[in-house]
Amino acid sequence: MFASIFVSVALxxxxxxxxxxxxxxxxxxxxxxxxxxxxxxxxxxxxxxxINLWFNADERAGRFQIIGLTSDRNPIQGVTRRGDVVxxxxxxxxxxxxxxxxxGSRLTGTVRIGGSSNRFSVQRVG
Numbered sequence: 001m002f003a004s005i006f007v008s009v010a011l012x013x014x015x016x017x018x019x020x021x022x023x024x025x026x027x028x029x030x031x032x033x034x035x036x037x038x039x040x041x042x043x044x045x046x047x048x049x050x051i052n053l054w055f056n057a058d059e060r061a062g063r064f065q066i067i068g069l070t071s072d073r074n075p076i077q078g079v080t081r082r083g084d085v086v087x088x089x090x091x092x093x094x095x096x097x098x099x100x101x102x103x104g105s106r107l108t109g110t111v112r113i114g115g116s117s118n119r120f121s122v123q124r125v126g
């Protein structure tokens with residue numbers, strides 16, 4: 001009986017566990033996987049072009065396509081994900097640097113091409 005009282009008192013005064021604020025925990029809380037196909041648009045000047053993105057299963061690389069303008073064999077590199085922010089590079093000439101935010105099944109953001117900045121928005125398919 002003394003032991004059960006001691007345990008009850010000890011639990012009452014113990015500090016609550018600290019919340020895990022690590023990068024890995026933030027990614028784990030975001031339920032939308034990056035791997036797979038995404039489709040949407042990317043602005044180039046005044047025109048929105050349909051695009052496809054495919055992120056590899058390891059979510060570190062993938063492919064990019066401007067529908068009707070390029071093949072789907074254009075590699076993307078340097079994919080990083082910190083919480084809901086995703087960055088990656090299309091190493092073309094000029095280099096395309098993407099930075100977007102995942103919100104549900106959408107990834108929206110900007111793409112820097114040379115000295116200009118354009119917008120893109122894609123939706124996860126499947």
